[in-house]
Amino acid sequence: MREGKRLAVTPLLLCAAAVGVVVWAHKGADVSELGVLATGKLALRVREHLALCAVSTALAVAVAVPAGVAATRPGLRRLAPPLLFVANVGQSVPTIAVLALAFSVTGIGFRTAVIGLWAYSLLPVLRNTVAGLAGVDPAVVEAARGMGMSRAQVLRRVEFPLAWPVVVAGIRTAAVVNVGTAALATFVGAGGLGALITVGLDNQRDRILYTGAALTALLALAVDWAIAALAELGRSRR
Amino acid sequence: MIRYEAVTKRYGDGPPALDGLTLEVPAGETCVLVGPSGGGKTTALKMVNRLVEPTSGRVLIDGRDVASTDPVILRRGIGYVIQQVGLFPHLDVAANVATVPKLLGWDRDRIEARVDELLDLVGLEPGTYRHRRPEELSGGQRQRVGVARALAADPPILLMDEPFGAVDPVTRARLQDEFLRVQRTLRRTVVLVTHDIDEALRLGDRLAVLATGGRLEQYATPAEVLARPATAFVADFVGAGRTLRRLDLLTVADALVPGRTTGGGPSVAPAATLADAMAALLTSDGPSVPVVDGGSVLGEVTLDSIRAALRESQVDVEVDVEVDT
Numbered sequence: 001m002r003e004g005k006r007l008a009v010t011p012l013l014l015c016a017a018a019v020g021v022v023v024w025a026h027k028g029a030d031v032s033e034l035g036v037l038a039t040g041k042l043a044l045r046v047r048e049h050l051a052l053c054a055v056s057t058a059l060a061v062a063v064a065v066p067a068g069v070a071a072t073r074p075g076l077r078r079l080a081p082p083l084l085f086v087a088n089v090g091q092s093v094p095t096i097a098v099l100a101l102a103f104s105v106t107g108i109g110f111r112t113a114v115i116g117l118w119a120y121s122l123l124p125v126l127r128n129t130v131a132g133l134a135g136v137d138p139a140v141v142e143a144a145r146g147m148g149m150s151r152a153q154v155l156r157r158v159e160f161p162l163a164w165p166v167v168v169a170g171i172r173t174a175a176v177v178n179v180g181t182a183a184l185a186t187f188v189g190a191g192g193l194g195a196l197i198t199v200g201l202d203n204q205r206d207r208i209l210y211t212g213a214a215l216t217a218l219l220a221l222a223v224d225w226a227i228a229a230l231a232e233l234g235r236s237r238r
Numbered sequence: 239m240i241r242y243e244a245v246t247k248r249y250g251d252g253p254p255a256l257d258g259l260t261l262e263v264p265a266g267e268t269c270v271l272v273g274p275s276g277g278g279k280t281t282a283l284k285m286v287n288r289l290v291e292p293t294s295g296r297v298l299i300d301g302r303d304v305a306s307t308d309p310v311i312l313r314r315g316i317g318y319v320i321q322q323v324g325l326f327p328h329l330d331v332a333a334n335v336a337t338v339p340k341l342l343g344w345d346r347d348r349i350e351a352r353v354d355e356l357l358d359l360v361g362l363e364p365g366t367y368r369h370r371r372p373e374e375l376s377g378g379q380r381q382r383v384g385v386a387r388a389l390a391a392d393p394p395i396l397l398m399d400e401p402f403g404a405v406d407p408v409t410r411a412r413l414q415d416e417f418l419r420v421q422r423t424l425r426r427t428v429v430l431v432t433h434d435i436d437e438a439l440r441l442g443d444r445l446a447v448l449a450t451g452g453r454l455e456q457y458a459t460p461a462e463v464l465a466r467p468a469t470a471f472v473a474d475f476v477g478a479g480r481t482l483r484r485l486d487l488l489t490v491a492d493a494l495v496p497g498r499t500t501g502g503g504p505s506v507a508p509a510a511t512l513a514d515a516m517a518a519l520l521t522s523d524g525p526s527v528p529v530v531d532g533g534s535v536l537g538e539v540t541l542d543s544i545r546a547a548l549r550e551s552q553v554d555v556e557v558d559v560e561v562d563t
């Protein structure tokens with residue numbers, strides 16, 4: 001109930017804050033600043049940023065959730081440690097290095113940034129999928145099997161629903177971290193709110209820098225809210 | 239009917255968990271696998287629904303090797319109850335009970351009616367409990383739901399692994415009573431695992447006593463196990479209270495001296511156990527207790543007649559054994 005109320009109030013607060021940031025950015029801005037901070041330009045940067053995060057997080061989920069499921073199947077349990085190791089490497093190498101590596105393969109642009117972000121967000125999703133499934137009470141799984149559910153039915157009807165909150169928490173972490181990390185995408189020419197931050201830094205325009213930083217932070221909160229809301233919706237539908 | 243034929247199970251290359259088990263559970267009877275922890279009871283039980291596969295030997299249901307049936311199909315026809323219950327925490331009571339009927343593709347109305355019928359059977363008022371979550375139930379209520387869930391598709395066979403092990407003694411006794419009541423009407427073929435000899439004596443038509451290492455020490459009726467333990471292990475496992483326990487299995491009618499009675503004080507009914515009669519005898523002033531059925535006096539029991547009944551039941555068992563072998 002309290003979670004529900006929080007979910008309802010948060011978007012209003014976030015919208016108000018975004019409007020506040022834009023108003024502040026425009027108030028007393030000079031012509032060159034307005035060239036970067038025009039509402040249309042800001043919207044474009046936000047869209048770029050969101051696209052980077054959405055695509056990379058979706059791809060990470062598409063790879064890491066099935067991998068996590070596979071690594072918790074009996075007989076394939078040995079897969080879990082090496083998989084987690086690879087994902088750990090993906091996360092512990094600095095993002096900028098991952099981006100540089102991807103850059104050397106795919107060159108400049110959206111694709112390179114997505115690859116970098118994707119590599120970076122595999123770990124939280126994989127780790128939580130494995131932890132969520134491993135945390136399901138073995139007695140519940142045994143009861144399900146003993147009643148004649150096939151392995152696929154046990155996974156779909158019992159294990160996955162029970163692991164779901166933990167899996168979502170991993171996706172949420174990955175997506176929110178991605179919003180922050182995507183600010184680096186500008187270095188491989190993929191735009192996003194990071195472009196505002198670099199322009200602001202390079203030209204010593206604090207107004208632009210702060211606007212980029214504030215919008216990035218608000219976007220992170222918005223993404224966090226959106227995933228929580230989707231998860232809540234999915235839960236009450238079941 | 240369930241039949242084990244020389245069934246052995248080894249996990250890895252350790253000693254056998256179950257060692258050449260051969261026994262037959264007649265249809266409609268309750269067979270209790272009893273013995274100390276690690277005796278291979280759970281292993282033996284899970285071979286019936288193929289959660290465990292034998293290393294050698296085979297398990298037959300109605301003459302058919304279970305290994306020749308697809309395990310998923312097999313299990314839908316066998317009720318399964320475990321100590322930890324294993325209710326699905328994300329589903330309400332009704333959805334839990336409906337699990338197997340749903341797997342079997344029953345239609346909604348039939349499932350709903352069946353769920354209510356089963357909740358009634360296990361003593362949970364459907365209107366109150368249908369939409370409760372497992373976390374909102376007491377241990378005893380959970381166990382009832384577990385039994386209802388196992389019975390949902392009306393399986394001819396029921397496997398129960400320490401079904402009343404996780405509840406307090408008072409609840410356990412009540413669940414045992416209810417099990418006996420339900421089983422008297424349903425007459426399923428039940429294999430029940432317990433390490434508690436009292437529970438085994440109470441619930442079983444036959445007891446299979448398994449020793450550590452998975453050796454079958456004795457397979458017999460409760461009366462026979464008490465009167466004539468086959469090995470020193472069984473005698474030890476049944477324990478010192480074995481004579482007193484036998485009094486639970488005999489009735490006043492077995493020790494009745496018909497005619498008039500000189501006794502006063504407490505009286506007993508002919509259907510009461512000899513343990514009840516013994517208790518009455520100990521609290522009465524005289525050497526006998528009147529046996530009263532309704533309003534009429536049938537006779538009396540005395541210490542001598544109880545002794546004779548015990549001796550006689552032992553002889554009966556010995557005769558049974560000779561006939562068996």
Ligand SMILES: Nc1ncnc2c1ncn2[C@@H]1O[C@H](COP(=O)(O)OP(=O)(O)O)[C@@H](O)[C@H]1O
Nearest residue numbers: 249250255273274275276277278279280281282
């Ligand atoms: N899955 C398993 N892997 C290895 N050993 C097992 C397994 N299940 C049971 N055992 C061993 O087999 C023996 C019998 O176990 P079990 O059938 O559970 O006995 P009980 O139910 O009588 O306590 C024990 O020594 C136990 O450690």
Ligand SMILES: [Mg+2]
Nearest residue numbers: 279280281431
């Ligand atoms: Mg056991």
